[in-house]
Amino acid sequence: MKLVVDENMPFVRELFADFGEIVALNGRHLSAAQVSDADVLLVRSVTQVNQSLLANNTQLKFVGSATIGTDHIDHAYLGSRGIPFASAPGCNATSVGEYVFNALLELADKYHADLRQKTVGIIGAGNTGSAVAKCLTAWGVKVLLCDPLLAQTEDPREFVTLEQLLAEADAISLHVPISHQGEHATYHLLDADKLALMKPDCWLVNASRGDVVDNHALLAKLRAQPFPVALDVWEGEPKPLAELVPLVDIATPHIAGYSLEGKALGTYMLYQTLCELLQVSPTKSLTELLPVNWYQTLTLNQTPDQAELLRLCRFIYDLRDDDRQFRKIHQIPDGFDNMRKNHRHRREFSALALVNADGSEVDCLSKLGFSGVTR
Numbered sequence: 001m002k003l004v005v006d007e008n009m010p011f012v013r014e015l016f017a018d019f020g021e022i023v024a025l026n027g028r029h030l031s032a033a034q035v036s037d038a039d040v041l042l043v044r045s046v047t048q049v050n051q052s053l054l055a056n057n058t059q060l061k062f063v064g065s066a067t068i069g070t071d072h073i074d075h076a077y078l079g080s081r082g083i084p085f086a087s088a089p090g091c092n093a094t095s096v097g098e099y100v101f102n103a104l105l106e107l108a109d110k111y112h113a114d115l116r117q118k119t120v121g122i123i124g125a126g127n128t129g130s131a132v133a134k135c136l137t138a139w140g141v142k143v144l145l146c147d148p149l150l151a152q153t154e155d156p157r158e159f160v161t162l163e164q165l166l167a168e169a170d171a172i173s174l175h176v177p178i179s180h181q182g183e184h185a186t187y188h189l190l191d192a193d194k195l196a197l198m199k200p201d202c203w204l205v206n207a208s209r210g211d212v213v214d215n216h217a218l219l220a221k222l223r224a225q226p227f228p229v230a231l232d233v234w235e236g237e238p239k240p241l242a243e244l245v246p247l248v249d250i251a252t253p254h255i256a257g258y259s260l261e262g263k264a265l266g267t268y269m270l271y272q273t274l275c276e277l278l279q280v281s282p283t284k285s286l287t288e289l290l291p292v293n294w295y296q297t298l299t300l301n302q303t304p305d306q307a308e309l310l311r312l313c314r315f316i317y318d319l320r321d322d323d324r325q326f327r328k329i330h331q332i333p334d335g336f337d338n339m340r341k342n343h344r345h346r347r348e349f350s351a352l353a354l355v356n357a358d359g360s361e362v363d364c365l366s367k368l369g370f371s372g373v374t375r
């Protein structure tokens, strides 16, 4: 069997080598010729999987995307060809949740604000939105959720309308898939009119898809009156609107989901699906592949203050490093993709086992997901 895989997929050889020959290629530039004799195609979000990519292939048995979003997949085309498809729902949700929490802590630090005095509005309350809410709630921040689709279900959480969220939130984080049609389409969900409804100085974080926010409208608003913004995703990736970058406080190249755990789980979920499809029992485990946790002895107050929490978060992942690097490379040809490809995989909070020197457990840190170890 021949497996054509995105080269930016950790542990793919360890997990899939037993199935056959693995050919790892640049996913952004994958051509029809390169996949023409593939039996299995494993992609990430940068590969458009559609008729023009697959028309020459008559033997494809499975397409997998090691991502949460599937907007790069032509589902109707795969369906019409009867090619099984799987993605990896939720695989990097914790990573996105922790990225956004870190970003909000950085904004709070920069603007001398207390995050716990803010109301954070989360638009889209699925896996990634819930992961953000989990971190914020653990830290005692008030959260508003807007998700008109979940609001129509048995979901017991309380939901607000988009208009209410825009009117009340001091910070907004976006966690919707990109969609272009229907009552709840998210393309330019925040357009000039919606951006105008935000409270003055409301913070904005986007780690969903770039075109959920009209980037030209955002640029115009920032030029008229700067306000705190963190963007991980951009319209027109891999070429973000160059003028927008200097006006935002935190700028990164679509790496919110790039924890080692999140990326590895994406690959692993596809491994499980292929095993099921081929009716073989999985023989590999993810925990075997991941490196050991870090141990850190700390002396912490029972309730760390914001500065102490930020220090801890920066210890595991210092968002400012990615921000600094991004500003240097975003206008260089292939800079965006090369930074992603060479991204040093960060670990999630759970990889940091905290041994509190006074022997006590710090409740909010356990709730944030840090491994609490007491003596």
Ligand SMILES: NC(=O)C1=CN([C@@H]2O[C@H](COP(=O)(O)OP(=O)(O)OC[C@H]3O[C@@H](n4cnc5c(N)ncnc54)[C@H](O)[C@@H]3O)[C@@H](O)[C@H]2O)C=CC1
Residues within 6 Å of the ligand: 068, 069, 070, 089, 090, 092, 093, 096, 123, 124, 125, 126, 127, 128, 129, 130, 146, 147, 148, 149, 150, 175, 176, 177, 178, 184, 185, 186, 189, 207, 208, 209, 232, 233, 254, 255, 256, 257, 258
């Ligand atoms: N920056 C990054 O690295 C990453 C970005 N993403 C993006 O984040 C998106 C969301 O991921 P998940 O939370 O895991 O997906 P999910 O499917 O678990 O949740 C999305 C939620 O958005 C809601 N929604 C849809 N339209 C809406 C609207 N108009 N207003 C409010 N809510 C709406 C849905 O009802 C659903 O509950 C993905 O589709 C992907 O595009 C995901 C992972 C990493």
Ligand SMILES: O=C(O)C(=O)[C@H](O)COP(=O)(O)O
Residues within 6 Å of the ligand: 008, 044, 045, 046, 066, 067, 068, 069, 070, 092, 254, 257, 258
């Ligand atoms: O999972 C998703 O959805 C994402 O946005 C991915 O984390 C993005 O990473 P790549 O698939 O582009 O490597």
